[in-house]
Amino acid sequence: MRKKTQLIHGGITGDEKTGAVSVPIYQVSTYEQDGVGKHRGYEYSRTGNPTRFALEELIKDLEGGHRGFAFGSGMAAITAVLMTFNQGDHVIFTDDVYGGTYRLVSKVINRFGLESTFVDTSDVKQIEAAVKDNTKAIYVETPTNPLLKVTDLEKVSQLAKAKNLTFIVDNTFSTPYWQNPIELGADIVLHSATKYLGGHSDVVAGLVVVNSEQLAEDVHFVLNSSGGVLGPHDSWLLMRGIKTLGVRMEEIESNTKAFVEFLEELPEVTNIYYPGLESHQGHDTHQKQASGNGGMISFDVGSGQKADQVLRNVHFFTLAESLGAVESLISVPAMMTHASIPADRRQELGITDGLVRVSIGLEDVEDLKEDFLQALRK
Numbered sequence: 001m002r003k004k005t006q007l008i009h010g011g012i013t014g015d016e017k018t019g020a021v022s023v024p025i026y027q028v029s030t031y032e033q034d035g036v037g038k039h040r041g042y043e044y045s046r047t048g049n050p051t052r053f054a055l056e057e058l059i060k061d062l063e064g065g066h067r068g069f070a071f072g073s074g075m076a077a078i079t080a081v082l083m084t085f086n087q088g089d090h091v092i093f094t095d096d097v098y099g100g101t102y103r104l105v106s107k108v109i110n111r112f113g114l115e116s117t118f119v120d121t122s123d124v125k126q127i128e129a130a131v132k133d134n135t136k137a138i139y140v141e142t143p144t145n146p147l148l149k150v151t152d153l154e155k156v157s158q159l160a161k162a163k164n165l166t167f168i169v170d171n172t173f174s175t176p177y178w179q180n181p182i183e184l185g186a187d188i189v190l191h192s193a194t195k196y197l198g199g200h201s202d203v204v205a206g207l208v209v210v211n212s213e214q215l216a217e218d219v220h221f222v223l224n225s226s227g228g229v230l231g232p233h234d235s236w237l238l239m240r241g242i243k244t245l246g247v248r249m250e251e252i253e254s255n256t257k258a259f260v261e262f263l264e265e266l267p268e269v270t271n272i273y274y275p276g277l278e279s280h281q282g283h284d285t286h287q288k289q290a291s292g293n294g295g296m297i298s299f300d301v302g303s304g305q306k307a308d309q310v311l312r313n314v315h316f317f318t319l320a321e322s323l324g325a326v327e328s329l330i331s332v333p334a335m336m337t338h339a340s341i342p343a344d345r346r347q348e349l350g351i352t353d354g355l356v357r358v359s360i361g362l363e364d365v366e367d368l369k370e371d372f373l374q375a376l377r378k
Contacts, residue, residue: 003177003246004246004247006061006062007062007177007242007243007244007245007246008243010057010058010061010062011054011055011056011057011058011059011060011061011239012053012054012057012058022236022240023050023051023054023236023239024050024051025051025232025233025235025236026045026049026050026051026232027232027233028045028049028232029044029045030043030044030045031043031044045229045232046224046227046229047224049229049232049235050232051232051233051235051236052070052229052230052231052232052235054235054239055068055070055207055230055235055236055238055239056068056069056070056207058239058242059176059191059193059197059207059209059242060209062176062177062242063171063176063180063181063182063189063209064180064182064183065182065189065209065210065211066209066210066211066212066213066215066216067209067210067213067216067219067220068207068208068209068210069207069208069209069210069219069220069223070193070205070206070207070229070230070235070238071205071206071207071208071223071228071229071230072204072205072206072228072229072230072231072234073192073194073204073205073206073228074100074172074190074191074192074193074194074195074204074205074206075100075101075104075192075206076206076228077190077191077192077206077207077208078101078104078170078190078206079104079108079109079226079228080208080219080222080223080226080228081168081188081190081208081219082104082105082109082114083109083222083226084215084218084219084221084222085114085136085137087112087113087114088113088115088134089114089115089134089135089136089137090114090115090116090117090132090134090135090136091105091114091115091116091117091135091136091137091138091139092116092117092118092119092121092127092130092131092135092137092138092139093105093116093117093118093119093121093139093140094118094119094120094121094139094140094141094142094144094149094151095118095119095120095121095349096120096141096144096145096146096147096149096349097118097139097141097144097145097170098141098145098170098192098338099145099333099338099339099340099341100340101141101170102118102338102340102341103340103341107340115134117130120149121138121140121142121149121151121156122149122150122151122152122281122282122285124152124155124156124159127156127159128159131163131165135163135165136165136166137160137165137166137167137168138156138159138160138165138166138167138168139168139169139170140153140156140167140168140169140170141169141170141172141173142169142170142173142174142286143173143174143275143282143286143294143296144173145172145173145296145333145357146273146296146298146333146338146351146355146357147273147298147349147350147351148173148273148274148275148280148296148297148298149281149282150275150280150281150282150283150285150286151282151285152285152288152289153169153181153184153185153186153289154184154185154289156185157184157185157186158185160185160187161185166187166188166215167185167186167187167188168186168187168188168189168190169181169186169188169189169190170189170190170191170192171189171190171191172190172191172192172195172196172324173196173294173296174290174292174294175191175196175197175245175249175294175324176189177196177245177246177249177292178249178290178291178292178293178294179289179290179291179292182209182211184289186211187210187211187212187215188208188209188210188211188215188219189208189209190206190207190208191206191207191208192205192206193205193206193207193238194206194322194324195322195323195324195325196245196248196249196295196323196324197238197241197242197245197324198237198238198241198324199241199244199245199248199324199325199326200241200325200326201322201325201326201327202237203234203237203238203241204234205230205234205235205238206230248326248362249292249294249295250292251362252294252295252360252361252362253292253293253294253295254365255295255360255361255362255363255365255368256274256276256293256294256295256296256297256360257276257293258365258369259297259358259360259365259368259369260272260274260276260277260297262369262372263297263299266373266376268301268302268306268376268377269299269300269301269376270299270300270302271299271300271350271355272297272298272299273297273298273299274293274296274297274298275287275290275293275294276293295323295324295359295360295361296323296357296358296359296360297357297358297360298333298355298356298357298358299355299356300352300354300355300356301354301356301376302354303353303354304332304334304335304353304354306354306376307332307353307354307355307356308332309375309376309378310330310356310372310375310376311330311331311332311356311375312375313374313375313378314330314371314372314375315371316328316363316367316368316371317329317330317358317368317371317372318330319331321336322359323357323359324359325359325361326361326362327361327362327363328358328359328360328361328363328368329358329359329361330356330357330358330359331356331357331358332353332355332356332357333351333355333357334346334351334352334353334355335353338351
């Protein structure tokens with residue numbers, strides 16, 4: 001199946017018993033058994049739920065993996081994956097990782113003895129230099145949040161295999177519509193499904209896809225033991241959102257390209273980060289491993305004061321955390337999504353107070369241009 005068809009016909013579709021074209025919402029906590037230990041595939045909804053399973057089968061098909069898992073949030077998904085490692089293990093992370101991931105790793109997971117090192121994973125030599133005797137995994141975002149740095153997935157996969165490391169990729173920004181890390185050698189793919197996959201700012205969810213039965217057993221053990229599962233109604237909402245992912249991503253791609261061209265003409269705007277630009281570091285690598293550039297743009301307006309002025313005066317950009325929705329969203333990473341990263345570390349990474357991040361939506365792009373311009377020059 002081609003992607004748009006797979007979004008609609010992948011996984012489990014409809015209901016054989018009734019002919020319903022939508023998977024039912026199994027709002028149930030437990031299931032009648034035919035005898036002691038003799039269930040019909042489901043025994044308790046923390047362990048498995050038919051609606052959630054349909055979603056898990058869909059994301060498994062879309063990412064080309066062995067098995068999928070649905071969690072109550074993207075952070076719950078990341079936590080579960082990291083909990084498959086042991087005390088004393090070491091994981092290498094992208095330095096420009098999402099602020100919530102950095103907070104989780106540096107202030108929560110570290111309490112249980114999981115060691116971490118943050119490096120620029122766009123430079124494979126830095127990853128190799130960070131490998132220690134107790135290193136067990138490499139964790140990357142590509143493109144990253146918020147500077148959209150690009151990591152060469154095939155090269156990192158080759159390094160991971162040579163060192164016998166688990167290769168984990170956060171694919172939230174590109175989605176399986178534009179990029180499939182497992183095809184490029186990843187072992188585990190993560191999504192904050194709250195973003196593009198849901199697409200309508202109405203569900204919080206996280207998804208994991210693994211490429212082997214052993215990893216499936218490891219992740220499901222943590223899921224069942226810790227219980228951070230996605231509920232059936234949210235699973236249904238997410239499946240509904242995924243059906244339109246293709247048409248949304250293509251329209252968002254078109255809008256984003258036009259908005260970037262508009263930004264390039266504004267003297268007040270500098271340092272535009274967007275993998276579709278030929279000047280973007282990692283542009284060639286991204287074009288090689290992804291079929292689209294997504295809807296995320298970051299750029300500098302000069303100062304925190306100027307950024308605040310813009311955010312206070314836009315009308316069609318919604319000032320909010322998150323991304324990937326039908327409505328365009330705007331934020332200042334240093335004060336919002338990445339506020340948990342120390343200020344000196346943000347400056348070192350290039351996350352300045354004047355850095356603005358926008359998630360382009362489905363509005364008429366001419367309205368977005370006019371709105372941003374009046375806010376910038378008010």
